[in-house]
Amino acid sequence: MARIFVITDRRSEWKALVSGAYSISGEKPLVVTADKAIAQAAADFGADAALMSGAEVFWNYTDTIAALVEELQPAGCFFGTSPDCRLVSGRLAAKLGISAIPDAKSIDNTYAIEHLIYGGSVVQTSKSTGKQFVALFGPGQFEEAAIPEQGTVMNVDYVEPKWQIAVKEKKTKEISAVDLTAAKRIVAVGLGISKKEDLDMVRELAALLQAEMACTRPIAEGLDWMEPERYIGISANFVKPDLYISLGISGQVQHTVGITDSKVILSVNKDPDCAMMKQYSDYCVAEDLYKIVPALIERLKK
Amino acid sequence: MDILVCFKLSPDSKDILVSNGAINTDRAEWNVGEYDLVAVEAAAQLAAATGRKLIGVSVGGSQLANTRFRKNMLSRGCDSLSLVMNDALVQADTHKTAVALAAAVTEIGNYDLIVCGEGSQDLYFRQTGIQLGELLGLPVINGISALNGIEGSVLLAERSTDSGIEVLEIPLPAVVCVTSDICQSRIPKMKDILQAGRKPVKELDAAGIPCDATGSEIIKVALPKSVQRKAVNFSGTPEEIADQIVAMLAKEGLMPGGM
Numbered sequence: 017m018a019r020i021f022v023i024t025d026r027r028s029e030w031k032a033l034v035s036g037a038y039s040i041s042g043e044k045p046l047v048v049t050a051d052k053a054i055a056q057a058a059a060d061f062g063a064d065a066a067l068m069s070g071a072e073v074f075w076n077y078t079d080t081i082a083a084l085v086e087e088l089q090p091a092g093c094f095f096g097t098s099p100d101c102r103l104v105s106g107r108l109a110a111k112l113g114i115s116a117i118p119d120a121k122s123i124d125n126t127y128a129i130e131h132l133i134y135g136g137s138v139v140q141t142s143k144s145t146g147k148q149f150v151a152l153f154g155p156g157q158f159e160e161a162a163i164p165e166q167g168t169v170m171n172v173d174y175v176e177p178k179w180q181i182a183v184k185e186k187k188t189k190e191i192s193a194v195d196l197t198a199a200k201r202i203v204a205v206g207l208g209i210s211k212k213e214d215l216d217m218v219r220e221l222a223a224l225l226q227a228e229m230a231c232t233r234p235i236a237e238g239l240d241w242m243e244p245e246r247y248i249g250i251s252a253n254f255v256k257p258d259l260y261i262s263l264g265i266s267g268q269v270q271h272t273v274g275i276t277d278s279k280v281i282l283s284v285n286k287d288p289d290c291a292m293m294k295q296y297s298d299y300c301v302a303e304d305l306y307k308i309v310p311a312l313i314e315r316l317k318k
Numbered sequence: 319m320d321i322l323v324c325f326k327l328s329p330d331s332k333d334i335l336v337s338n339g340a341i342n343t344d345r346a347e348w349n350v351g352e353y354d355l356v357a358v359e360a361a362a363q364l365a366a367a368t369g370r371k372l373i374g375v376s377v378g379g380s381q382l383a384n385t386r387f388r389k390n391m392l393s394r395g396c397d398s399l400s401l402v403m404n405d406a407l408v409q410a411d412t413h414k415t416a417v418a419l420a421a422a423v424t425e426i427g428n429y430d431l432i433v434c435g436e437g438s439q440d441l442y443f444r445q446t447g448i449q450l451g452e453l454l455g456l457p458v459i460n461g462i463s464a465l466n467g468i469e470g471s472v473l474l475a476e477r478s479t480d481s482g483i484e485v486l487e488i489p490l491p492a493v494v495c496v497t498s499d500i501c502q503s504r505i506p507k508m509k510d511i512l513q514a515g516r517k518p519v520k521e522l523d524a525a526g527i528p529c530d531a532t533g534s535e536i537i538k539v540a541l542p543k544s545v546q547r548k549a550v551n552f553s554g555t556p557e558e559i560a561d562q563i564v565a566m567l568a569k570e571g572l573m574p575g576g577m
Binding site: 026099106107109110115117132133134138139141144179181186187188191202217269300310312 | 460483485566569
């Protein structure tokens with residue numbers, strides 16, 4: 017089988033992608049990166065690396081990556097899910113005359129790719145109609161396992177892009193280091209929380225349980241009460257904790273597709289008939305979370 | 319130069335059934351997803367601020383003939399619509415849709431900016447606008463969280479990334495995909511709805527539009543795996559419930575330190 021390219025600009029993603037690519041093709045993957053540290057680490061991890069240089073922004077490597085695909089004819093490309101990965105994978109797919117499959121859940125050795133559509137209510141299996149496939153994998157889709165070999169690093173010629181978008185300024189924010197996909201316990205909140213300050217009591221509960229805080233999309237996007245890295249669901253994290261506690265979450269499928277692999281789910285919601293309570297919970301408390309959370313905090317402090 | 323905004327008419331997720339290994343949309347209401355409506359609003363605000371016309375563009379099946387859909391889109395700031403109707407485009411994948419859109423916007427002409435949403439409500443690939451830009455050979459960028467204006471032939475915009483915000487100068491003509499939270503979609507006013515009926519809708523000649531550029535084949539569709547949950551109820555006073563929760567955590571081996 018031909019090798020698979022692994023392409024991501026996130027330092028947190030490439031190891032899992034290399035492991036996944038190696039497990040299905042049996043060939044050493046090629047990590048295509050503009051980050052010297054990733055290239056060297058990838059070689060030590062057992063993959064080969066193609067080190068690109070010459071551009072200040074990742075999307076300017078699209079033509080370089082396309083030329084490398086043309087030259088080396090890989091079976092396909094694994095991308096991460098950063099905004100730049102979505103951009104470069106889409107442009108590459110257009111050049112290859114195929115559709116990139118985003119947020120893939122699995123891939124087999126025929127390169128049939130499982131992914132969710134209709135807000136997570138349907139699992140579709142798709143295959144590329146071209147010579148290569150392009151797939152994007154979110155965090156937590158593959159177990160990291162080093163390849164017991166030493167890889168090599170090669171340098172790649174830069175292909176000058178046909179256009180330039182100028183980055184005039186970068187306003188950096190603090191990057192959240194949370195990795196929900198590795199969390200053993202999670203306490204998640206939904207719109208049942210009525211104001212941002214009330215997250216303090218949830219934070220206290222999470223600390224007592226040694227759990228990570230998480231949320232549904234509206235809490236992170238729109239309300240901006242938590243970092244986007246903390247929301248669970250179709251377009252973000254898929255988690256697999258031993259314990260998942262939902263507080264004031266109604267259980268829309270866009271969220272619940274992300275918690276299917278939780279071992280034990282406890283839910284607190286005033287509405288006993290919501291989907292979260294009826295379909296997705298092992299233990300249900302049909303009560304106001306504003307009464308239960310403080311009582312639970314007191315009990316855990318004992 | 320006009321601004322074009324692309325959107326997709328698609329079946330509502332909540333009405334989708336899977337039967338006999340196929341997606342059944344018979345009972346589904348067809349509408350335009352919220353992320354596309356946000357893109358229309360962002361484009362409408364930029365068009366108003368820069369004194370340009372906004373043309374709504376969509377490619378799809380015969381559902382696009384629906385007058386309620388057309389009036390709805392025209393009441394959201396579009397000055398006119400240009401549509402490609404061909405049933406070969408129903409449930410088209412990203413590449414097929416982008417190829418058809420590229421041909422459609424080329425026929426429309428006289429634009430220097432194309433705005434797309436984050437993703438459609440049905441497939442949500444977040445790729446069509448990106449492919450469209452690449453197929454047209456134009457500068458293309460995603461994650462645009464602010465459209466700040468047009469100076470000469472440069473679009474001033476901001477992009478949301480992992481590490482923060484990038485302030486961009488995008489040479490026009492270009493294709494931009496905006497985030498789902500760039501603005502709130504509009505609730506059309508009565509005046510907008512009345513005016514919508516008088517705005518033009520152009521149906522492009524589908525014969526000149528490639529509608530067969532499939533980039534993926536569907537092997538299988540299925541319902542997601544479901545896990546049978548116990549649904550045990552805890553009840554009583556908050557203190558009693560807290561006791562029951564702690565007893566459950568202990569029994570399941572989930573107490574902190576007790577694992």
